[in-house]
Amino acid sequence: MIKFSNPSGDITLSPELFTSLVGDAATGCFGVKGMALRSVSDGLVHLLKRESMGKGVYITYNDDATITIELHIIVNRGVNIPEICRSIINEVTYKVSQSTSVTVSSVNVFVDSISLN
Numbered sequence: 001m002i003k004f005s006n007p008s009g010d011i012t013l014s015p016e017l018f019t020s021l022v023g024d025a026a027t028g029c030f031g032v033k034g035m036a037l038r039s040v041s042d043g044l045v046h047l048l049k050r051e052s053m054g055k056g057v058y059i060t061y062n063d064d065a066t067i068t069i070e071l072h073i074i075v076n077r078g079v080n081i082p083e084i085c086r087s088i089i090n091e092v093t094y095k096v097s098q099s100t101s102v103t104v105s106s107v108n109v110f111v112d113s114i115s116l117n
Contacts, residue, residue: 002061002102013100018067019054025095026071026109027053029087031079036072036112045113047074066105069096074113085109 004011023035027050035048035056048056060068069092075084089107096104 002065002067002100004101013102015059016054017100018059018069018096018102019057021096021099022057022059022069022071022092023053025092026057026073026088029084029091031076031084032088033074033076033115036074036110038072038112045072045074047113047115062105064105066103067096068106068108069104070108070110072110072112074115075111076115077117081111085111 001015002013004013026032027034033047034050035053036045037048037055038045056072058070060070062068071088071092073088075081088109092107093104096102
C-alpha cells in the first residue's frame with residue numbers, strides 16, 4: 001500500500017486500485033485480447049473476464065515510494081507484439097501517474113498467449 005500524508009489527514013492507496021487502473025489501461029490498447037492468468041493446476045493460460053482482470057497484474061511497492069508493474073496479456077493474432085508492448089508501457093505509466101501521482105519505476109509486459117480468433 002502507498003500512503004500519503006497531508007495536514008488534513010492520510011490517504012492510502014490499495015493494491016486493488018492499481019490493478020484496476022493497470023488492467024483497464026492495458027486492455028484498452030489496440031491488439032490486446034485481454035489479461036492472462038496461468039493456471040497452477042494444469043499450466044494453461046486462461047483469458048480473464050473483465051471483472052477479474054486484476055489477477056493478471058502484479059504490483060511491487062519499492063522502498064523509494066515507486067511501484068513496479070508486471071502484467072500478463074493475451075494478444076490478437078497478426079499484431080506487432082513489440083509495438084503493442086511499447087504502447088501498453090506508455091499507457092499504463094501515464095494513467096497510473098496521472099491518477100495517483102505515484103511514480104512508476106518500470107512496467108514489465110509478458111505476452112502469455114496469442115488469440116487465434
